[in-house]
Amino acid sequence: TSAIEEPLDPFSLVSDELSAIANRLRLMVVAEVPKLALATDCFLTMGAQGKGFRAAVLLLMSKALHMPLPQLTADGVFICLKELNARHQCIAETAEMIYVAGLLHDNVLDDAETNCGMGSLNTVMGNKLSVLAGDFLLSRAFVALAKLKNTEVISLLAVVVEHLVSGETMQMTTSEERRSMEYYLQKTFYKTASLIANSCKAIAFLAGQTAEVELLAYNYGRNLGMAYQLTDDVLDFTGSSSSLGKGSLSDINKNIVTAPILFAMEEYPQLREVVDRGFGNRSDVKLALDYLHKSRGLDRTRELAAEHADEAVKAIEALPASDDEDVIKSRRALVNLTRRVITGTK
Numbered sequence: 144t145s146a147i148e149e150p151l152d153p154f155s156l157v158s159d160e161l162s163a164i165a166n167r168l169r170l171m172v173v174a175e176v177p178k179l180a181l182a183t184d185c186f187l188t189m190g191a192q193g194k195g196f197r198a199a200v201l202l203l204m205s206k207a208l209h210m211p212l213p214q215l216t217a218d219g220v221f222i223c224l225k226e227l228n229a230r231h232q233c234i235a236e237t238a239e240m241i242y243v244a245g246l247l248h249d250n251v252l253d254d255a256e257t258n259c260g261m262g263s264l265n266t267v268m269g270n271k272l273s274v275l276a277g278d279f280l281l282s283r284a285f286v287a288l289a290k291l292k293n294t295e296v297i298s299l300l301a302v303v304v305e306h307l308v309s310g311e312t313m314q315m316t317t318s319e320e321r322r323s324m325e326y327y328l329q330k331t332f333y334k335t336a337s338l339i340a341n342s343c344k345a346i347a348f349l350a351g352q353t354a355e356v357e358l359l360a361y362n363y364g365r366n367l368g369m370a371y372q373l374t375d376d377v378l379d380f381t382g383s384s385s386s387l388g389k390g391s392l393s394d395i396n397k398n399i400v401t402a403p404i405l406f407a408m409e410e411y412p413q414l415r416e417v418v419d420r421g422f423g424n425r426s427d428v429k430l431a432l433d434y435l436h437k438s439r440g441l442d443r444t445r446e447l448a449a450e451h452a453d454e455a456v457k458a459i460e461a462l463p464a465s466d467d468e469d470v471i472k473s474r475r476a477l478v479n480l481t482r483r484v485i486t487g488t489k
């Protein structure tokens with residue numbers, strides 16, 4: 144048992160498959176649209192800097208739900224494990240493509256200057272090409288997915304795209320709903336957690352798992368995604384350990400209200416009018432930060448992230464028991480990942 148108990152780098156279990164996916168994606172884009180090769184450099188750093196995070200979670204979920212051969216799939220067909228793995232890799236690849244497509248559009252919406260630590264495509268190649276690159280990746284994701292000939296899975300990921308767009312749209316609102324925690328949490332589910340939740344569900348579905356296991360996979364993804372975004376929203380104020388306690392403050396500067404400010408507003412209702420003015424001037428930003436640091440806003444957001452991480456762990460623990468060592472290792476890696484997510488270690 145000692146080998147099983149030592150801490151596990153969640154990515155190391157799937158690093159070969161991750162680089163295979165990265166290479167396939169890059170070759171595909173380079174062959175089809177050479178100009179877009181730049182856009183895919185993000186894929187090449189998979190496993191690092193949080194890139195490939197989604198694919199890694201999905202590949203680990205695939206292993207965590209591993210059952211003895213042969214498998215009866217949801218369509219009632221027996222397929223071999225090799226075929227199931229190929230289908231699961233397709234889901235991981237598709238999820239990454241949808242994510243990067245979203246990021247390429249997001250960079251245009253946000254006027255982002257960098258991405259993955261390099262000049263973002265919109266600044267290097269312009270907004271037009273960035274939008275088209277996103278469209279290309281999105282179409283390609285669904286071309287790949289369609290090859291699985293499984294309408295349920297296509298539908299799960301089509302809903303994800305709808306959610307991404309809804310989340311971005313909700314974030315753009317200027318009316319009073321942006322002061323509501325409920326609205327923020329719904330937006331966060333759409334923008335970040337739906338992709339992981341629904342693709343985890345697709346992994347379970349393709350493996351022919353019961354509705355119960357499908358729901359556990361979905362709940363793992365949903366809670367992991369929520370914990371990830373809540374932590375990201377804290378780090379936007381505080382910075383990671385490497386940035387000497389200085390956050391980028393990009394959310395508040397873009398007039399995006401996140402959980403830390405919403406919690407601070409509960410303690411200091413005076414913050415409401417500041418939020419309503421829209422952070423158009425620096426003194427309002429400073430005022431909001433003063434209230435935030437006096438309040439428990441950052442701590443309460445961290446606590447909420449930790450609660451979601453715990454829920455994610457519970458979902459993994461509720462999976463049907465297995466004595467297969469690879470299954471146990473993968474489940475431990477998924478549990479580990481929840482800890483990494485809430486400490487901002489990507």
Ligand code: FPP
Pocket residue numbers: 241242244245246248249252253255277278281304307308311334335
């Ligand atoms: C990053 O958020 C943005 C997303 C995760 C989703 C973007 C989705 C769209 C623009 C809708 C269109 C979707 C598709 C699939 C074409 P962020 O700006 O908070 O994070 P950042 O700091 O990494 O930029």
Ligand code: MG
Pocket residue numbers: 249250253255
């Ligand atoms: Mg952005």
Ligand code: MG
Pocket residue numbers: 249252253
């Ligand atoms: Mg954005």
